[in-house]
Each structure stands twice: as structure tokens, then as C-alpha cells.
Amino acid sequence: DGGITQSPKYLFRKEGQNVTLSCEQNLNHDAMYWYRQDPGQGLRLIYYSQIVNDFQKGDIAEGYSVSREKKESFPLTVTSAQKNPTAFYLCASSKVGAFVEAFFGQGTRLTVV
């Protein structure tokens, strides 16, 4: 079945360490997105990519990095420069242009101790 997979579901890291969150889709979607959610708040866009080897910053890109070397994969690295990395991270994908169809991962809850 086609879908979007995020892993792991829960992730713990020590302060100061970089950590990479995985997002993979087999839907042949061109566009992929990363969002962050803090307790009691809505989802905010970190980065998005509409085509391989290209990506754009969202509203809260500072302290994060991404790559899009393959259409299927859009990993997010939370760097040590991110001041408050503990949050829920959601990956999504969609077709470009039509935007009628969008799929969502289950999310990764990152806790930095």
C-alpha cells in the first residue's frame, strides 16, 4: 500500500547532539513537508521541497537542515543550533500544483534531555 512513513515514533537525544528524523513516501509525490508542533500549539512549517535537490525554508527553519536527494525521502536534521528542539515533528507529502491529495506521517516525538 502507498503511504508515508516516519521513523522513529519516539526519539530521545542529549542536548547538543544533532539528530535526523526520517520521512519516506512511496506515493510518487513531488512535494514533501516538515512541520513542528509544540504543546498546545498548531503545526508550523519548517521546510518544504517540491522537487528533488531543491527545498525552501518555511516559517521556522532556523536550527534545522534538510536534504532531498531522492524523490522518496526527505530527512530532517535537528541541529544543536536549534534552541528548543523538544517537539512533535510531522512529515507530509502531496502532488505539486493540484494539492488535492496530501498524506501525513504518524509523526516523531523528539525529546532532548
Added chain:
Amino acid sequence: KNEVEQSPQNLTAQEGEFITINCSYSVGISALHWLQQHPGGGIVSLFMLSSGKKKHGRLIATINIQEKHSSLHITASHPRDSAVYICAAPAGNKLTFGGGTRVLVKP
């Protein structure tokens, strides 16, 4: 002002009650999504609709494209419906999310 606004932010209901959550958006869209997020964080896509009404079990979603408004209804609510419900609309090349509605259904 957010491009996607939800109301109410919080809602408490007794088991069996009819629940309505509203979503208004200020951007032109081709479709709108309703998502459910349970405690623990996992997000489930409930509906994607571009016109009219969709029904799945006790959940009903409606949309009025001209009025830029969508509603999610829960009929005969149950404690297991307790979750955060989020609407999302495409704005340009991105999905914009509403702030979510936290629903608590008491037995």
C-alpha cells in the same frame, strides 16, 4: 491573522452529544483536510474534501467553498473521540494548519 482559523479551541461534551467544530480559511483552496491527533501525538487523516459533504461512521465533514468554511461534526460522541481535531488548507505551495480543537468527551 492566521490563514486558517478553527473554533472553538477547546470543547467538552457529554457522551452522546452532537459536536461541531468549525474551520474558516482566507485563502483559495482546492480541498481541505481534517485530521485527528490522539494523545501520544499520532495524526490520522479523517477527510479530504473539495465540495459538499463526506461521512465516515459517526463523523461528517462539510465544506462551503464560496463561504470558505468547513465543519466537522461528531454524532453520538464517545469518550474515544477525545482528541485534537485539526483542519488544514493548501495556501500557495504549502499546507497551512488551523490551531486545532481539543475535544474531551466525558462518559
